[in-house]
Amino acid sequence: MTASIKKVGSVSVQAGRWTRGKLKVGLYPDGRNAFIPLLTAGSKTKGPVGLLITGAHGNEINGPEVVERVLSALDLSKLRGTLIVLPIMNPWGFAERSRFVSIDQRDLNRSYPGHRKGSFTFQVAWTIMHEVVKLADFVIDVHDAGERQIMLPHSRIHAEPKYDPTRAIGLAFGSDVVLVRDAEPGMLAREARAEFGTPVISLEIGGAMRIWEDYQQRAVHGVLNILRSQGMLPGKLEMPAQQLLLNKREGSAAELTGIQSTWPSIGHVVKPGDPLYQIYNPLTGEKFVHRARTCGVVLSNNILGRVDKGMEAIATLNFTGCGEEALTRGDIIRNRAGSNVRIVSTGLEWRHPAHE
Numbered sequence: 001m002t003a004s005i006k007k008v009g010s011v012s013v014q015a016g017r018w019t020r021g022k023l024k025v026g027l028y029p030d031g032r033n034a035f036i037p038l039l040t041a042g043s044k045t046k047g048p049v050g051l052l053i054t055g056a057h058g059n060e061i062n063g064p065e066v067v068e069r070v071l072s073a074l075d076l077s078k079l080r081g082t083l084i085v086l087p088i089m090n091p092w093g094f095a096e097r098s099r100f101v102s103i104d105q106r107d108l109n110r111s112y113p114g115h116r117k118g119s120f121t122f123q124v125a126w127t128i129m130h131e132v133v134k135l136a137d138f139v140i141d142v143h144d145a146g147e148r149q150i151m152l153p154h155s156r157i158h159a160e161p162k163y164d165p166t167r168a169i170g171l172a173f174g175s176d177v178v179l180v181r182d183a184e185p186g187m188l189a190r191e192a193r194a195e196f197g198t199p200v201i202s203l204e205i206g207g208a209m210r211i212w213e214d215y216q217q218r219a220v221h222g223v224l225n226i227l228r229s230q231g232m233l234p235g236k237l238e239m240p241a242q243q244l245l246l247n248k249r250e251g252s253a254a255e256l257t258g259i260q261s262t263w264p265s266i267g268h269v270v271k272p273g274d275p276l277y278q279i280y281n282p283l284t285g286e287k288f289v290h291r292a293r294t295c296g297v298v299l300s301n302n303i304l305g306r307v308d309k310g311m312e313a314i315a316t317l318n319f320t321g322c323g324e325e326a327l328t329r330g331d332i333i334r335n336r337a338g339s340n341v342r343i344v345s346t347g348l349e350w351r352h353p354a355h356e
């Protein structure tokens with residue numbers, strides 16, 4: 001885009017300072033106007049338009065907290081371009097601690113591109129797409145794992161085509177793990193790309209209705225890194241020496257109803273035969289120990305120990321092999337700061353720095 005933007009909805013963009021306003025996103029069933037909060041800040045010099053959004057799911061609080069911390073950390077005198085922020089896109093779900101938009105019980109991030117006159121959530125999706133996302137050169141959408149689970153902080157990029165813009169932006173987040181996936185129909189990441197060609201990077205940060213301080217700090221660092229990578233902030237990218245791009249997510253459903261004990265922390269590498277979790281049913285005395293079938297890294301786990309049969313107990317991102325040769329299959333990319341980051345599509349000898 002790189003044209004200067006004067007207004008987003010009815011909110012004016014001012015150089016060097018935040019304007020906080022509201023975006024009209026639709027009509028409630030009784031005909032009243034519905035709004036969500038919107039912030040903008042610009043610069044005197046032209047630059048990219050970045051969109052930072054969160055709170056699509058009302059039971060995910062780590063995203064809104066990350067965004068607030070990014071805003072507090074930003075020095076607007078150094079900003080180049082326009083930053084648009086939607087700090088909570090689903091205030092109705094947030095009020096009820098629910099993933100869904102409580103007005104019509106739909107999932108906002110499965111409702112894009114939406115409809116101007118459809119069901120309430122479709123109106124919200126349509127407005128966000130056509131009044132906000134349409135203006136942006138790139139979008140950062142922050143999520144967490146919801147009520148019961150926590151997730152290793154990571155970015156998510158499209159599987160194809162191989163070198164589309166989401167890849168460079170997703171890598172710039174700087175997480176040790178990057179998930180390569182095909183976004184589902186109705187997700188903003190998929191529909192914004194289909195309709196406008198706009199790259200949408202999804203971030204996943206912790207979960208379980210708690211703030212994870214270490215993950216928060218890493219996420220803020222990563223979002224600022226993305227803004228640097230897009231030329232919106234000065235300074236060098238701070239990247240890990242190596243990043244793993246993984247695409248084989250394996251979730252394990254609880255085999256019993258009972259109490260779950262989990263052994264490896266998220267971010268830990270597991271090998272075949274390693275115990276991942278045990279479920280104990282105190283009514284029958286039954287016990288089940290679930291072991292890893294392949295090498296991989298623990299992506300998420302259930303943090304509430306009382307589980308029902310069939311709930312997801314743990315998820316891993318599996319490597320394609322367990323041998324040392326897996327590590328030799330990497331590419332080297334050059335990030336904007338000029339240093340080399342090794343990109344490994346699979347590998348074993350990697351441990352999350354926070355858990356070493």
Ligand SMILES: [Zn+2]
Binds near residue numbers: 056057060144
């Ligand atoms: Zn979410």
